Amino acid sequence: MVSTQDPGLTTLTKGVAQLSSGQLSAGTQYPLKLAAAAIMTIPVAIVFFIFQKRIMNATAGAVKE
Structure with missing residues (x-):
C-alpha cells in the first residue's frame, strides 16, 4: 500500500x-x-473465466495415470 x-x-x-x-467513512x-x-x-473474474482451463490444468499436480 505504500509503494508509490x-x-x-x-x-x-x-x-x-x-x-x-477517508471520504466514505462518514x-x-x-x-x-x-x-x-x-x-x-x-476484471479479475473475466480473466479467470477466460483462462480457467489453463489455470485448472496447471494446478493438477502430480497425477499418476
Missing part, C-alpha cells in the same frame, strides 16, 4: 482503501463501497 507517492500511479485497491477510510456509504468492490472484482 505519486497519485497517478495509485493502484485500484489503494484507491478504494483510501475512499473507505455515514453509511455501503452501496458505494460495495459498488467499488464489485467494479474491482469484475
Whole structure:
C-alpha cells in the first residue's frame, strides 16, 4: 500500500482503501463501497473465466495415470 507517492500511479485497491477510510467513512456509504468492490472484482473474474482451463490444468499436480 505504500509503494508509490505519486497519485497517478495509485493502484485500484489503494484507491478504494483510501475512499473507505477517508471520504466514505462518514455515514453509511455501503452501496458505494460495495459498488467499488464489485467494479474491482469484475476484471479479475473475466480473466479467470477466460483462462480457467489453463489455470485448472496447471494446478493438477502430480497425477499418476
